[in-house]
Structures are given as structure tokens and as C-alpha cells.
Amino acid sequence: MISVEEARTRILAQVKPVGAELVALSQGLGRVLAAPVIARLNQPPADISAMDGYALRAVDAAPGARLKLIGEAPAGQPFAGHVGVRETVRVFTGGVVPDGADAVILQENVEADTGFVQPRDGAETGQNIRRKGQDFAAGSALLSRGRRCDSRALALAGAANYPWLSVHRRPRVAILSTGDEISLPGDPLAPGGIISSNGALLAGFVAAHGGEPLLLPIARDDISAIANASDAAQGADLLLTTGGASVGEHDLLQAGLKERGFALDFWKVAMRPGKPLIFGRVGALPVLGLPGNPVAAYVCAVLFLAPLLAVLAGRGAAAGLPVFDAVMLGAALKQNDQREDFLRASLVRGEEGEVVVPYERQDSGQLQALTQADALIRRPPFAPALVPGKVVQIIRLRNL
């Protein structure tokens, strides 16, 4: 058995980002930039007014001064002339500040006569003007390669005049569930059979982390069925299997993959749940073998699949690593053995702040409890017994 840390390091050393494609800006949400966004123009494109008011030479503004109104400059309709001595032009928010003017006074701060305007105050050079390129200058780097686009990034790319974006394509992840006992939801169920939930779990997890899930048909417990499934996964960026990773006689996953030259990297990790994790390759195709138990599969997905997908997707491993927060414990914990534990837990807000309470039952067959859990408590190998009030490390599950 190797440690969680070593397992993750070995997995991440074997994968690299997938290639790029162009997508329309409107399709860019959640996509990862494969090239930086460099401004294609200045923003603002010229000196523009930040307010509705009057553009003038700052030196002409003084209480009682009388300026001649020589035109107007709404947004999108620049004034073509020049603002000279004791002249002014009506401007609107977003309108170009006319040539010759170097300040804008607010409309509420003038007396407007027919054809003339009288400022109530002086003005400072540049006031109420957004300078050309003040937000960004043409040629400047606005968004870095590897950024996952949220709505703000899409707005900035749009403002920089990008109708489309170069993004990493979504990593293709083939998902293989194995087992004689499992059926898809709604399909006929054999006596003693159970409904497969890992397909839905992992497809959802992959999609939520920017990948494209490809659900392979369930493979029966049969060497050639598994070997054939691995053929079907060729062209994917990752083969994700579930089940068949334990020690029983009917666990044929490795035997099936070996028919296609499976090179094992490691098998078994010192963790609970999730011990029977497998990693290796069939040719160029990385294979991550998750336990069949959905709770164990999910914990392994959080710890290993999320950073793996972050690498494939071009975000870099750090974006997918679990984030640990220190939170006060609300119940006692026993001493831990040599395996790193990940306990399902609730977060509650008490008088002394946030408290994490591990579920009494940590049976990894409890899928319902998993869907209600707020967090996983991490217990390092050989962690000492803890009383309530001590601080533990948790991973929040809300956003996974």
C-alpha cells in the first residue's frame, strides 16, 4: 500500500493537458483558455466621458464664466469639431470627449442658457474623463492560459474583441462499470442484483470538472468483456473503471485489461474508504480503477480524479487539489490506524462558530448519507484520539 500523497503524485506524473479548439464566446462558460487573451484594442477606445455633462477646457471653468455651446457628443456619435477658448460641448456617459476639451463638468453643476452654459465651479484637468486605454491597452495580456472562464472572463474577452476563444477541448473520459450484479436504472434487475449508481456518479463528477463523460456499456465479470471495453475506450483521454478492484476471485478487471497489455503502476492505497484504487496504462491510455463501492469511488474521485481532470483540462493540478479548511471538531474521534481516513460529516454553526460532526456510521455502503454530507474529515495515518473542541482538517463537499 502506498500513501494518498504518493498515489496522487504518481497519477499526475502520467497525464498532460489535452489539445485546443475554438469555441464561440457564447459557448465559453466553464471552458479553460488554451491561449492568453491579448487585448485587440484600447478600452476605452478614446478619452470618453464618465458622466452626462459638458466637455470644456478646465482653465475655462469658473463660477460665472459663460461658455458657448457648440455641439453635442452622445455615446457613439463623436463631435467632429474642436473645443476652443470658452467653448463647450454637451457630452453623455460613454461619449467621446471632443478634441480640445480636457475636463467634463456634471450637468447638475451648470446653469444652461439657450446656446450658453455657466459653470457653478472650477474644474480639474481630466475630471470625469475615462482615459483612452485606462481599463486596458491594445496588446496587453488580459487573461492567462489555464484560466477557467467565468462570466467576468467572458465579458473581458468580449470587450477585448474576441468573438471566439481558444480553449482546451473537454477531456474525454470513458467510464466503465463492471459486475454481474449491476443493472442500469430502469433496466431489468437480476435476483440479488443492484442498480448501478457509479455511472451517474462519475459522469456527473467528470462533467462538473470540465470533462466529457462517455458511458461504456456495463461489462459483465468476464475477461474478454473487460478487454473489449478497453478497446472501446481507445481515443479517450482517460479510462475510468469502477468495481472489480477488490481481492475476490470474481474481480477480473486487471485480468481483462492485461489481455490488452495493461501496465500496472500501483494498486492499493493506504486510505479508508478507497483502498483498492488501481492506476496504470493500456498503451497510451491512462486507466484509473476506482472501487465499486460508490462512497469509496466518490472519495477517490475527490482526491485523485479532480486533480487529474484539472491537469487534462489545462487548468493545472493545483486547481483540482482538495482544499483543506481547519474546523473545530464536534464529537470525539478514536485513534487512527495506518490508513488515512476520510470521514463523512455535517457542518453545523454553533455559538463558537463552525463545528464539524462526523457521522456515527461510517459504513461506506451509505450512499444516502454521502449525499447529505457537508464535508470529509481527513484523519492522517496514526492520528491520535481527539476530544470535541480540537481542530481537524476538512474538505467541503458543497462545490464538488
Added chain:
Amino acid sequence: MISVEEARTRILAQVKPVGAELVALSQGLGRVLAAPVIARLNQPPADISAMDGYALRAVDAAPGARLKLIGEAPAGQPFAGHVGVRETVRVFTGGVVPDGADAVILQENVEADTGFVQPRDGAETGQNIRRKGQDFAAGSALLSRGRRCDSRALALAGAANYPWLSVHRRPRVAILSTGDEISLPGDPLAPGGIISSNGALLAGFVAAHGGEPLLLPIARDDISAIANASDAAQGADLLLTTGGASVGEHDLLQAGLKERGFALDFWKVAMRPGKPLIFGRVGALPVLGLPGNPVAAYVCAVLFLAPLLAVLAGRGAAAGLPVFDAVMLGAALKQNDQREDFLRASLVRGEEGEVVVPYERQDSGQLQALTQADALIRRPPFAPALVPGKVVQIIRLRNL
């Protein structure tokens, strides 16, 4: 001007959840349940073995006892007979515990002879057995209406034998950008014109919050163009406008909507940025008018659009309300005036923990700065000046 709180209350009072549709389980990620998920079967469906081992009567297990091996029960292939006195059946993880047996001993804890098995230890009734219905019983409520489905919820619905889900359809949000000066990215740009970024911003925001964005063509500054755009939005659940909400002569949004019977609820909110927010209805269609400035539009989206979409999407307003965290201030702040401020800021991790540092420039024209911001600092109306080290309320932007 009304307060942020009052504006939000008035908006949320006017909207309700959209209707339901059925989607395949594989399409359920991020969708909001319109009906609870009630278990259609027991999980596990029968008493099953949690381990690879031997099923027997607990009373028969003792060091040196010799049990007759009468069959095997792999997952999915139950043993049809009955386990009698001093008999045992080979079982595998997930296999049904045969009739008559009430315990499973691990395979590593027996001596296996041909046809016989000798336990090394005693056994307790129920050990290594997952009871029928232990995870969930048929008929029990597993997932509530209003839950947004993550990968865990999809797995649980799958395990409960749901091939499809009843979910709220995605709220349809028509987005209208207005202004003579704006062009779409890549389109020809008039002199003094700027690229529209609000369409990309709001479409991304709507999609990230579970809505379906519909980008209307840009409307020129013309009453009938705006009136026609409001016709085109009929059938949407919300019309979101941007621009034309300020006080200048060229702000024709309200005039255009009034051509179609616009009923104004409120205009202007005591906040910065975002003061010229408008809310009302054209017939049954709610209209939320955001400022044209993208930074102000984004802040208004965080404060008002997110909870509005959460209501439409069936999640309930609480799921979309901004979450405030208390964080230590890393720079001085001046006293605030009567408007509630939302300052763009960075989060940095120092020796004393997390610190929030407001940007020096709070110009709402700074779209680039917005895309780099980690948080908004909330400054209540008339908040006193603060020195570094004081605690302020922030909204984290990472997940919006």
C-alpha cells in the same frame, strides 16, 4: 432611492418557480429537482456481504470448528439453498447472504480445506453483513424538491432506480443590450464605439446560475427598437436589459418599454456601483434593468439576479443570496456616504490569516480589475472610517 435590501425584497416578491420537465439521469447535472426522489426499492435489496469471506451461523463459528462448504454466492448469483448447522457458503463482496446464515467471516480468518472451512475465531451475529434497506428503504424520501443535483445526488437517484428526473426547466432569460455606441465582438465598430461585453457577461452569469440565456439583437437608441425588443422577449421568464438606465437624454429604455405598457416598480437603488437599477413588468414579463457599465451590471447581478434566478429555477431565494464572510481588512477605508458600497478587492493570505485588500481604483469602468478581483467588500450606508485590522463583510467571487 431605495435600499439594496428593499430592492431585493421587491424583486423577489414578483417572481415564482418555472414549470417542470423530465430529463434523462445523464442530463441531470446542475438541474433542480421539481419533485422529491422517493426510493423505488430497498438498498441493499437483500442482506448482502460487505466482504469476501464465508457466510455461516454465528453460533457455529469457533476456533477449531469444522464447517462444510456447501456452495458459493458471488455478487449477482445468490445461493439457492439453506445454510444449516455447521455449514458455510463462500460469499463475495456484494453477494447475497444465503438463507440461514447470519454472519460473514473474512476469508483471511479461516483455514480453507477442500470442501471444509475452519474459522480461527468466533463471530457476532450480523458481522460483515449489510442489512436489506440499510442504506435506504423503498418509499423513503431521498432527495428533496429544490435540490440542485450534484454528482452525489445523481448517484443516489440512480441507485433508487430513477432513469429520469423531474426537474424545473431552465428559466429563459432574454438579454437586451442597448446603445448606439456598442457592437458585438468581431463586428464593425463605429468611431468612438465600444465592444459590448454585457451580453457575454450576463449570458455567462445566467447559464452559471441554471438559466437559459437568449441574446436579443442589440437595440439602437430608439423608442421603437426597444419596444420591438420587448415584444421579442415575450415567452421568456425574465427580460434583462443593460444600458439606458441612467439619466441622460439618450436613455430611452423606459420610454421604449412604456410603449408596451411597462409598469415601473422601482428605479434607483442606494448603492455604488449600480445606482440606476430598474425593476418592473411588461404584462406578465418581469424586467430587470441593469446599468450599462459592466462592473455595475456584475455587482447588480450578484446582488439581485442570482437570487432572482434561484427563485425562478426552483431552488428558493436563499440559494442565490450573497454569502457574507467576515475577513480582516488590509488597508484603510474612508467613511461611507448614504449609498451601500461594494468595493472590488483581493484576498491575500498573511501570517495572521486571510486579509482583504480593496483596490485603490474603484472606477466602475475597470472591467479588467473586476476579472482579477477575489471579493467584493460590503460597506453599509454611513459606515465609519476603518483602519487596517478591522473586520469587514465580503462576498467571495470565485464561485459566481
